[in-house]
Amino acid sequence: MKILITSGGTTEKIDSVRGITNHSTGNLGKLIAETFLAQGHEVTLVTTKQAVKPASQPNLNLHEISNVESLLTTMEGLVKTHDVLIHSMAVSDYTPVYMTDIDELEKTEQISDLLSKSNSENKISSQADYQVLFLKKTPKIISLVKEWNPAIRLIGFKLLVDVPKEELFRVARASLQKNQADYILANDLTEISPTQHHAYLLSEDDSFEAFDKEGIAQLIYEKVVTHD
Amino acid sequence: MKILITSGGTTEKIDSVRGITNHSTGNLGKLIAETFLAQGHEVTLVTTKQAVKPASQPNLNLHEISNVESLLTTMEGLVKTHDVLIHSMAVSDYTPVYMTDIDELEKTEQISDLLSKSNSENKISSQADYQVLFLKKTPKIISLVKEWNPAIRLIGFKLLVDVPKEELFRVARASLQKNQADYILANDLTEISPTQHHAYLLSEDDSFEAFDKEGIAQLIYEKVVTHD
Incomplete structure (x- = not known):
């Protein structure tokens, strides 16, 4: 399977020295990429210069982007040629x-x-x-994915901050329907620390819970491969 | 001599996921720090999580800050206990x-x-x-340095973008006078690339030219030590 993963956070320039950045280390996207690579899948990772990345290896294809405009251009071509998109990048609104x-x-x-x-x-x-x-x-890239490739499997991400679980689920499921995603990984910034990362992988009717980044990567991997 | 160096760029939060960042890799500050460390000086480096840093070593003291407020608090104490401040950090305006x-x-x-x-x-x-x-x-930290410690030697930095040399010199010398700096390192973003870094180290009456980061670090080192 050809897996497309996005990670890191985009930066929108204010001028040539300042920009607005969405903070994201890229750690989760790196782990997800490594999980698929370890099982012999072909991975394309779209990320930023600042984000952490897996070690260079034959089945890994890297694309560096900076802002939403460059992400949009890069993604349009790649979405059309991949089977799965795991869109974990923090994209500037x-x-x-x-x-x-x-x-x-x-x-x-x-x-x-x-x-x-x-x-x-x-x-x-x-x-x-x-x-x-x-x-x-900015254009909502996730809303264009199924237009570009109706057959691609889409795993979106929704990060909220300090909300009740019900609201997190509601907002994530709204995103799932609006963007015709197969799953949304829903998480709350207050439950992410260097040692934990609490998250729910939501489909239309189901929810699966994970407690750290390894657990999230494993959960996404299982849902993507068992579907085949 | 106790040398205080700042490097990297500050980030001011918009909310818990977004911030305005002044881009700076920290490469120049790292090189300047290494130049002084190699000659046995004691170096305190105030920098950011994202910036590149010298390898950990006995004479190197690291302080990580994020925004101008945390920089201000950290600097007030450190300026009072150092002989020289080389303020290369890109600080949010x-x-x-x-x-x-x-x-x-x-x-x-x-x-x-x-x-x-x-x-x-x-x-x-x-x-x-x-x-x-x-x-x-934000408060202009460089303008407070000589209030905190009138005896400290101050090397400021002025980065402009695509201006004539005359304007670069005029703006840098205005900063030198206003902040009672001993030198200002004046440079233009259009003359900085991975392989070159054209800059002028300006005092009230003199100017010294460098063409790469190693040259800049060497120039600053010489001016700081020959003064003693």
């Missing part, structure tokens, strides 16, 4: 459009006018006491 | 205050009211097509 100071904002009658502006400077000046950064929503 | 959607912004009569708000959610919702992030200036 928003990307910077325009940064300015409060003066310009107060002088602007139509705020929507600022949304079509862009910064000409390479490094945005840092004189004003306050600045304001306008951001726009 | 702004830190997030409040993130909201365009609707709330348009409904707000006094924009300054938004500057005292803060987000109660742990992970800011990602429903709206556009969002707006208010940021406030």
Whole structure:
């Protein structure tokens, strides 16, 4: 089976020295990749320069991306040629459009006018006491996966922060239906530490629990292979 | 001599999963630290989790910080007990205050009211097509160094992007005077690549040129030790 895995977190540039980063070490994606590689599967890992990666090996194909735009371009081609996508990457929801100071904002009658502006400077000046950064929503890559390849098996990820289990399940299952995913790995940041990683792998009707990254990787592996 | 070096780039949290990062690998700070360590000096390196670091060794003391606030607290104590500060860290100019959607912004009569708000959610919702992030200036740590320790020798850094040499020198010398630095290492992002790093070490009246990171580390080392 040809397995496509994403890991790490994207960074959206504000200017040439600053960016908005979604934090993710890449540890879980690395472990999932290693689990499939150990069983002889062919793995393509789409990740970032900063993320940890498995050791180089014959069945492992690496693609480094930085922002959502480069992820989108890379994924469109790869989704079409793989059997399974395990999309564990922390993808930026928003990307910077325009940064300015409060003066310009107060002088602007139509705020929507600022949304079509862009910064000409390479490094945005840092004189004003306050600045304001306008951001726009990035394309939701997970929602495009089944359009690109209706036959691919899709395992999505949903990370929330400090919510009841019921809400985590509700939001994860909504994502499962909306994106036609086969499973969603649902987890809460408050239950992730260097020694534990509590998570649920949810299908439409079932849920399976794991307590650390090894357990999550094993759970995903089993569900992907037993389906065949 | 007790040498204090900063390296890497700070990250200011937007919420528990996103942050604004100043990109810096820490390579130059690492090389500078290694140059002083090789000559038997005692080095304290203040850096980030993500930055590259010298190998652990008896004369090297490491402090990991994340954002400007933690840098400020750490530096105040250390500046008072060191002879030299080489401040190569890329420090965030702004830190997030409040993130909201365009609707709330348009409904707000006094924009300054938004500057005292803060987000109660742990992970800011990602429903709206556009969002707006208010940021406030961080304290300029380099401007506090000589207040904390008037006797410390201070080497600051100024990174600009794609400017004429005259402007780079003008801005760097303004920083030298304003912060009572002994030297400013002035460089332009367009002249930094994996194989080159063009820079000028500027004092009030002199300038010294280097063409790679090793050259910069050597130049700083010479100026710091020959002064004694």
